[in-house]
Amino acid sequence: MNAATSVTTDFLLGGDLPINRLGFGAMRLATNGFRGPARDPETGRSVLRRALELSINLVDTADYYQSTDGTVRANALIREALHPYPTGIVIATKVGHLVNADGSFTTATPADMRRLVEGNLQSLGLERLDLVYLRIGEMAPPHGESLAERFEALAVLREEGLIRHLGISNVDKDHLAEARSIASVAAVQNSFHIKERGDLTLLEECASAGIAFSPFSPMGGGTVELEDVRLTRVAARRDATSSQIALAWLLAYSPVMLAIPGTGSVKHLEENAKAASIHLTEEDLAELA
Incomplete structure (x- = not known):
């Protein structure tokens, strides 16, 4: 993979949407984690406004990013803070699961795709979504499970103009091949960070095809302790x-990598x-290899 000593921040998502490769993940805007008590919505709006000031123009969200009681929702905060959206901002979202009354999830069917996409359009105040990921499975890619019918349903919505680009999330190389046989794939979103590199082959396939690779939890999602001797030495x-x-x-590591760290704090965002x-040197990269 790429061992360049400098980082090129510009990337053309889907070949036509220029973005900076350090984006923003919205999961922690509404609550500190995937589920939990509501955070102060004004703080969330301040984080989003500051992100734009810092030239972050990729916002990654989902309609189900919300506090446990549903009173604070990431998509609503994005709309309230940033709408009307400035030219150049790219909003990515995910569909694939239905949220039950008790907060649990069930797998969405192909017939659910339109409702889920329209829900994101409404909550974000958009007429077209820049990037929609089909998220499948739970915590690990569901090997052997077909995504064809669900992805075909999203491809229809793209043809209707509701979606600009399609992506897939929590997948393996067979899922990528299956999706690409149906429609163009602009991005893959899988678990990947400095201490979890199991998807190197998939990343290389994305790089060769010009497909963005956007790790969710790029710093371990709060469940992985990043501090170790190598990181500490390079950081010093x-x-x-x-x-x-x-x-x-x-x-x-790769020119197709899009990092989307999330936070509910302006200080942490900065x-x-x-x-x-x-700009990591060859020495730094060798130590972290």
């Missing part, structure tokens, strides 16, 4: 934090944004 040399080095490593300007 670069006058940075271990988290910043972990993000800079992702961006340096810290993450500095990772885009950290």
Whole structure:
């Protein structure tokens, strides 16, 4: 893979949407994690406005990113903070699951796709979604499960003009091949970070095809301890934090990598944004290999 000593931040998503490769994940806007008590909505709106000031123009969200009681929702915060959307902002969202009354999830059917896409359009205040991922499975890719009918349903909505680009999430190489046989795939979103590199083959396939690879939980999602001797040494040399080095490593690893760290704090957002300007040397990359 790429071992360049500098990071090119510009990427053409789907060949036509210019974005900076350090984006923003909206999961922690409404609550500190996937589920939990509501966060202050004004703080969330401040984070989003500051993200744009920092030249972050990719926002990754989902209609089901919300507090446990449903009173604070990420999509609503995005609309309230940023609408009317400035030219150049790219919003990605995910569909594939239905949220039950008790907060649990069930797999959406092909017939559900239109309702889920229209729900995102309404909650975000958009007429067309820039990027819609079909998310399948639970915590790991469901090997052997077909995504064809669900992806075909999304491809129909793209042909109708409701979606600009399609992506897939939580998938393996067979899923990617299946999806590409149906319609163009602009992005893949899987679990990947400096301590979890199991999808290197899939990443390489995406790179060869010009498909974006956007890790969810690019810093481990709060469940992985990033601090180790290698990161600490590189961080000390670069006058940075271990988290910043972990993000800079992702961006340096492949030109198709899109990092989308999420936070509900302006201070943490500003810290993450500095990772885009950290240029890792060959020595740094060798130590982190």
